[in-house]
Amino acid sequence: MSTADILLWVALPYATIATFVVGTIWRYRYDKFGWTTRSSQLYERRLIRIASPLFHIGILAVLVGHVVGLVIPESWTEALGVSESLYHAMAVALGLFAGAATLVGIVLLIYRRRTVGPVFAATTRNDKTMYVFLGAAIALGLLTTLVGAGVLGEGHNYREDVSVWFRSILLFQPQPELMAEAPLSFRVHAVAGMLVFVIWPFTRLVHAFSAPLGYLFRPYVVYRDRGPHDPGSRAARPGWERIGQ
């Protein structure tokens, strides 16, 4: 096991987690007005109506797939009587479906972003960087799905090395040697995935934390009373302090 393996499979994961958590808190604290999807729906509606749901539903399914695949030990599913081959068949079927939806979605979104003038004009460098990282992670993820299923190459049961490594990180007992021996495509995807989380707090991706799920469970009229009210007593807010006091 080399130094590079230690850096990649021990240092990088913890650095990723730290950046993701601290970065998100920092962003929430100092850039609330920038905490937004920066929606471009105003500029173009036809393509986004197809591409955006395709991408978002796809990516949510991908998320579920990752949770199941990485967090749940193989022994647990076996205990439930799901055989290795059945599990993989299901994973590949659903994974390919979700991955394809995500990929088609993001390709459409990027195509739209580049070709529709007003949308392109509203695209920042930050956005472009984010698309590179996100797109790479998705494409590589789809590749690993195919590799893992044996569609490409020999097939590989990632639940015996990648998933175990993933949990070892969360349990603070890192086992980098597991990743060192995993197929190249898995290693590259894992790094790409971590990088997405590194840039996450600093991009539009933060809007994922503000998905308005509460709307589903809430009456549409919300009243808030003022609570105990003492005029003029409100504390100054950051950025709005009175001058000359």
Next chain:
Amino acid sequence: MPSSATDEFLVRAGRFLARGEVSEDLRTVTKHGGRDADAFYRDRWSHDKVVRSTHGVNCTGSCSWKVYVKDGIITWETQQTDYPTVGPDSPEYEPRGCPRGAAFSWYTYSPTRVRYPYVRGVLLDAYRAAKAANGGDPVQAWRAVTGDPETRRRYHRARGKGGLVRASWAETIELISAAHVATIDTYGPDRVFGFSPIPAMSMASHASGARFISLLGGSMLSFYDWYCDLPVASPQVFGDQTDVPESADWWNASYLIMWGANVPQTRTPDAHFMAEARYRGQKVVTVSPDYADNTKFADEWLSPHPGTDGALAMAMGHVVLKEFFVERQVPRFVEYVKRYSDLPFLVTLREKDGAYVPDKFVTAADLGDVGEHAAFKTVLVDAATGRPHVPNGSMGFRYGAEGEGRWNLDLEGVDPALSLHGAVGVATAEVLLPRFDTGQESGEGGGVHRRGVPAAELATTAGPRLVTTVFDLMLAQYGVRREGLPGEWPTGYDDPTPYTPAWQEGITGVPAAMAERIGREFAQNAEDSGGRSMIILGAGTNHWFHSDIIYRTFLVLTTLCATQGVNGGGWAHYVGQEKCRPVTGWAQVAFGLDWSRPPRQMIGTAFWYVNTDQWRYDAMGADQLASPLGEGRFAGRAMMDTLAQSARSGWMPSFPSLNRNPLTIAEEARAAGMEPAAYVAEQLRSGALRFAVEDPDAPENWPRVLTLWRANLLGSSSKGNEYFLKHLLGTDHAVRAEETPPESRPQEVTWRDEAPAGKLDLLVSIDFRMTSSGLFGDVLLPAATWYEKHDLSSTDMHPYVHAFTPAIDPPWETRSDWDIFQALGRGVSELAKGVLDTRTDIVTVPLQHDTPDELAVPGGVVRDWMRGEVDLVPGVTAPKFVAVDRDYTAIGARMSALGPLVEQLGTLTKGVQMDPTPEVAVLARANGVIPDGPAAGRPALVTDVHACETILALSGTTNGRIAVDGFRDLERRTGRRLADLAEDEEGKRIRFVDTQARPVPVITSPEWSGSEHGGRRYTAFAINVERLKPWHTLTGRQHCFLDHDWMAEVGEQLPTFRPPLNMHRIFGDQSTGVGKEVTVRYLTPHSKWSIHSEYQDNLFMLSLSRGGPEIWMSREDAETIGVRDNEWIEAYNRNGVVVARAVVSHRMPEGTVYMYHAKDRVVDVPRTETSGLRGGIHNSLTRLMIKPTHVIGGYAQLSFAFNYLGPTGNQRDEVTVIRRRSQEVEY
């Protein structure tokens, strides 16, 4: 209820997930607290105070605004809505306020804000060094700096090239004061100048500096004529300068022509009156070469070629005269013109070339009357007796004891004969009339055609003379045929000879049938509605060289159709915000009339023409303008010669006036033991003393110190901008013109082979934002914005006054104009001790309008003392020379106190005398009195509030007692009842706090010709028409005929059509032969995104428009030079060069381009390929052309008054060459 079972399930489930009580119907949830989420929004839109202010640019909107302040910071502005009511059956003033005004608060904290005093570094170093070398004496230091040619040259060359460094207020005030003291001592007070336009837009701020300049003996430069916003036709026809209806009176019109005026774009807050009137059945016609914004409101759009509007109006006049005066006589029209116009008055005919030409008005003197001012009493024919009759109301009754009570339009039962046609014993005469639609190949002079008039023989003191009426001449001029008259006449509307509808079609491109129909409709509507036909005219028709004659053709229509003085009718000209309603009080404060009279006031255009040496490049001799029927009065003479004659004849002011320091001349006169006037006259006769304008390039005749405030001369109004840079400032320029060849040079003006480069010793610019004037200035002082000072605003479009109020104190080191000039006054007083002390100044005063001076040139017969045609008599054939004592050590003290002449001499506005003695006592209590010093015991004028209070107290429009006092004076002269127009408001006094509370309606006053009495809408000349008060003209009526010698010389005795100047012929081909070029008419109209309530550099407005310099051009012209929309182009001619982006639009007619006005050098101005210099403002392509008839003076309504009459700074006749340039631009 929730719309489905799923929703219901989810919401019911949600009750367990979140706090708060969900209502039974599942529609609402009530939570406790959590309001902080919107605190940011509440903070953003909360404020600590709201202050009333407005925008002090040349905006006729006069919108009052709420300015919001939070934590001491101006945050935004919104529209006020508390205007006085317009009255029943009419829309109100609000909503009003445009996006430009709403964007103004950006300036307060913008990067363009000038925050500290700045001085050009080279100059400041030199000054400090010189001061140290001169024992700390600032005046000596200034003499040393400007006395060393090398130093002077060095800081001149640095102008416009950066290097401004911060300096303290104390040092800048000292430097400017020293410059003034040294200049006055060395060269004279008339070498000191101030320029600040349009007092109405912020009266106290204007008065602040004007008071300083005037008390020094310096000269204020006029702006209205200089901006070419002054319609010279207004003094010519009405003897009054731009008195027009308020915008709410548009509602009363039932036929509205917008002629070269783009109301929605440039009069945005008032355009609603026009839009609303359409719902009342008003017909709207626009006349504009391009598809202007207002055209979309119009029922009809007439699109004449640029500058040919006069031809269209002549054809309309032809239709009106033919159908409403000859074929059928409309009683209302005939009655009107008999009483209110010069049409029935008799004019002599003079033999020429076997026929006759119109000559002069017949006067009582011609009939043998040797009484008082008989040469100014014009004569008409009593229709009942057929005998000549001298009616009341002409200028001969205006001055002197005999005329008292008779200066009125009461015909006393006499029915004037409009025409001599068909009367017993009347013969006919063939008259020669000039025409300018042909014969333009070799000059502007045109040809001659023959028409006929009925003519009768009249026995005069000079023997029998043939006479006819102005009406008969008008029919001959317009080509309206009557039986039995000799000459060539059009056979019908379809005969393309002057001035039929078919004739105009060939010139304007407007279909003949359309011109005929619109002319007929205009008059028919006036007949049916009692005069409610209106023409709104604008800069599109007013900025031409020949705009005076263009306007006269329009005014013929409004006068013939009996619309002037009628609500809903008449002319409506709003170019430039000229109506300072409290004019009397403002004039007292601004010109320091309370301490010394007369002030020096200079005609702006002539000043710049002379002192930027544009005269050296003027290839158009005065004789080129002469009519083929002229007497050769301009033969071989340049425009400059006519200016010199005007100056020495006392017609127009001319400063610097003489070629020696007037302080020195006064000392010489004292030494010689002579009266100053007699001494100057003698010196002039002997040739020992000359007028400065006769040798303007001599160093002793240069203007030396110029202060600009509220003005952006070099980024906005400087027509011939590059000549300013070259000769006035002495820095880099892009002039490519050749100087006039020797044979075309002036005869009576000294030509120096070496033209001076850099005349001004000091250019001071006082502004709150960085402008081109600041970039070229030597000293830049930071001013307060309109949200940081007290002031007053009024306009011609609204009969109310309202206030500026500081929302915050001037931030950084900025100060209000008032405070800056008070400091300068103190600075000069300090430095004057031991240098100037008390001196006698000799002021060269021109013959003034609305004073007996206008009786100086009887019959308008020109006699020049310099040519020995007449003796030099100051005040008659030459200017007056008036000695004025000036205590220079008391300038500061006098500036900040109201002087004693106010009550000792009273106040005088347009010939109306008012006595404000009681007001002075009131002001002493309101403002307090000065405790000690040279002004001890006088009412204070220390602050801008004091100034506003004084302006309001001394003016009739804002003080009922003054209005009544003035009307009583006018009653004595006219013998007519007038004071009742203000008597019911005699006790009303508008105080400054009233104007801060809300806009306050003004009081009907003799200062103006209209009436607001009883809440009616203001329309000009209502008092003249309803109360029979004469116009301030020769006949006392509206003039169609002008009999001054020079008017005859240029063939403009009667309204006519003159095409735009042929610049190609005058100045030659401008193309360079490089690349594909197109030569086009170059127009500079007002922009949608800058004019009028703020400027082009405002970030919001730059975002709304394309931003930066741009030239609008047609698709055809763009195709010719292969340029596509938004590409960089270069426009150039002999005057300079401009780089801009092309806006290619189908809206533009082929052959014409627009570059919107006041494109300054501060936003996106790259280097040009043509000159290699940073390139050009809109006025880099223009230059000044003087029309000699604009400098006539001393004769009735053709006499000088400040911003009343003067040569216009016209620029519309210019052409430019355009080519596509490299798309790679460098900055």
